[in-house]
Amino acid sequence: MRQRNCSSCIWCCGNSSSCFLVLLSLLAFALLSFSSSADAFSHVQIGGNGGRLSDAEVLFIKRRQLLYYLDENGDRGESVTVDPSLVFENPRLRSAYIALQAWKQAILSDPQNLTANWVGSGVCNYTGVFCAPALDDPSIQTVAGIDLNHGDIAGYLPEELGLLTDLGIFHINSNRFCGTVPKKFKNLKVLFELDLSNNRFAGKFPYVVLSLPKLIYLDIRFNEFEGTVPPELFDKPLDAIFINHNRFAFEIPDNFGNSPVSVIVLANNKFHGCVPASLGNMTNLNEIILMNNGLRSCLPPEIGLLKNVTVFDVSYNGLMGPLPDTIGGMLSLEQLNVAHNMLSGSIPKSICNLPRLENFTYSYNFFTGEPPQCLAVPEFDDRRNCLAK
Numbered sequence: 001m002r003q004r005n006c007s008s009c010i011w012c013c014g015n016s017s018s019c020f021l022v023l024l025s026l027l028a029f030a031l032l033s034f035s036s037s038a039d040a041f042s043h044v045q046i047g048g049n050g051g052r053l054s055d056a057e058v059l060f061i062k063r064r065q066l067l068y069y070l071d072e073n074g075d076r077g078e079s080v081t082v083d084p085s086l087v088f089e090n091p092r093l094r095s096a097y098i099a100l101q102a103w104k105q106a107i108l109s110d111p112q113n114l115t116a117n118w119v120g121s122g123v124c125n126y127t128g129v130f131c132a133p134a135l136d137d138p139s140i141q142t143v144a145g146i147d148l149n150h151g152d153i154a155g156y157l158p159e160e161l162g163l164l165t166d167l168g169i170f171h172i173n174s175n176r177f178c179g180t181v182p183k184k185f186k187n188l189k190v191l192f193e194l195d196l197s198n199n200r201f202a203g204k205f206p207y208v209v210l211s212l213p214k215l216i217y218l219d220i221r222f223n224e225f226e227g228t229v230p231p232e233l234f235d236k237p238l239d240a241i242f243i244n245h246n247r248f249a250f251e252i253p254d255n256f257g258n259s260p261v262s263v264i265v266l267a268n269n270k271f272h273g274c275v276p277a278s279l280g281n282m283t284n285l286n287e288i289i290l291m292n293n294g295l296r297s298c299l300p301p302e303i304g305l306l307k308n309v310t311v312f313d314v315s316y317n318g319l320m321g322p323l324p325d326t327i328g329g330m331l332s333l334e335q336l337n338v339a340h341n342m343l344s345g346s347i348p349k350s351i352c353n354l355p356r357l358e359n360f361t362y363s364y365n366f367f368t369g370e371p372p373q374c375l376a377v378p379e380f381d382d383r384r385n386c387l388a389k
């Protein structure tokens with residue numbers, strides 16, 4: 001058993017003011033809100049070949065209406081044909097039909113045949129599609145939810161999904177969707193739950209989520225998103241943020257503490273810099289998991305204000321300095337994990353006295369002292385420190 005090199009315990013606590021001023025330049029970057037009308041979805045395209053059409057072609061054109069979509073960037077969506085013989089209960093279900101048929105065309109593999117019955121005007125009967133009375137007009141049914149969780153479907157999300165303007169819930173976790181999140185998602189003004197987790201989305205943070213006024217649950221974990229995370233995310237009235245297991249590289253901004261979330265998981269990205277003191281302002285917080293990033297600072301004493309937090313995990317970072325005595329004020333704390341950092345000093349007795357503490361993991365640090373109360377915590381792990389045994 002190799003003892004850790006305790007001479008490297010002389011980290012001092014960084015001056016947190018040096019961590020400010022970093023992300024202000026990003027403020028101008030967010031809110032890519034193009035203002036365009038939904039009309040872009042329904043360009044009527046009839047023929048294109050002058051007078052060279054056969055009678056059969058003319059008949060075909062008369063019987064069908066080709067609807068296709070060009071967005072403000074001139075990008076073409078899928079080309080969806082609406083057979084005029086189809087009867088829809090209302091125009092919004094007709095739009096939903098276009099959206100879902102476009103999506104079906106954008107699906108490359110559907111091993112469980114979940115979309116096999118996505119045929120015809122009865123969109124409310126499609127697998128994974130749920131209808132409910134429209135919020136603004138309870139006399140009509142509209143598509144209110146999509147749930148294709150664990151579908152193993154490969155494909156991408158077409159811009160036409162922006163036609164599902166009554167959508168409240170969009171759950172597609174554990175599929176193989178790739179590409180980016182359509183900008184037209186900005187039309188989903190009543191969407192409150194967005195779960196894109198465990199897919200293959202890539203590229204920048206999906207800024208379009210910032211323009212969803214009713215969003216309260218954002219789950220984009222286990223994807224390939226990269227780059228920074230817009231600070232505006234923490235000013236949104238979200239209850240849950242899961243962005244763990246991506247490739248975000250980012251310093252946690254000072255407005256982090258403005259977030260009213262009860263659960264936030266940033267684990268397994270490349271977040272770096274400081275744990276901001278504003279954390280202490282997160283009065284609704286219940287669980288926070290910052291593990292396995294590159295945070296290098298001390299833990300601000302303000303975290304002691306988090307009276308309702310039950311799970312606090314900052315393991316596998318580069319945190320330094322002592323554990324603040326104020327952690328003894330986190331009266332709801334059950335799970336505390338500070339393992340695999342460069343923390344030092346003596347563990348404050350107040351922490352191990354916390355009434356609900358079940359599991360305190362502080363292995364792989366440079367702690368030099370632990371009061372006997374810590375050895376009485378139901379589960380504790382003090383391995384690999386600078387403790388005299």
Ligand SMILES: *[C@@H]1O[C@H](CO)[C@@H](O)[C@H](O)[C@H]1NC(C)=O
Pocket residue numbers: 111112113
């Ligand atoms: C899906 O449909 C294909 C073709 O009809 C069929 O071969 C396959 O067994 C179906 N898969 C499932 C899971 O039903």
Ligand SMILES: *[C@@H]1O[C@H](CO)[C@@H](O)[C@H](O)[C@H]1NC(C)=O
Pocket residue numbers: 121122123125
């Ligand atoms: C949906 O399914 C129900 C029950 O199978 C059926 O009665 C109804 O006609 C279907 N609706 C449409 C629009 O296809």
Ligand SMILES: *[C@@H]1O[C@H](CO)[C@@H](O)[C@H](O)[C@H]1NC(C)=O
Pocket residue numbers: 254257277278279281302
């Ligand atoms: C916490 O919130 C208060 C009131 O909004 C604010 O004045 C203070 O600066 C915040 N604290 C931190 C550390 O951000």
Ligand SMILES: *[C@@H]1O[C@H](CO)[C@@H](O)[C@H](O)[C@H]1NC(C)=O
Pocket residue numbers: 283284305306307308
């Ligand atoms: C903790 O939760 C209770 C309700 O469960 C609430 O009344 C109280 O304000 C919360 N405390 C803090 C510090 O947020």
Ligand SMILES: *[C@@H]1O[C@H](CO)[C@@H](O)[C@H](O)[C@H]1NC(C)=O
Pocket residue numbers: 337359360361379
């Ligand atoms: C205690 O927490 C550590 C770190 O999160 C975890 O690995 C361990 O399984 C937990 N122990 C129990 C008994 O839950």
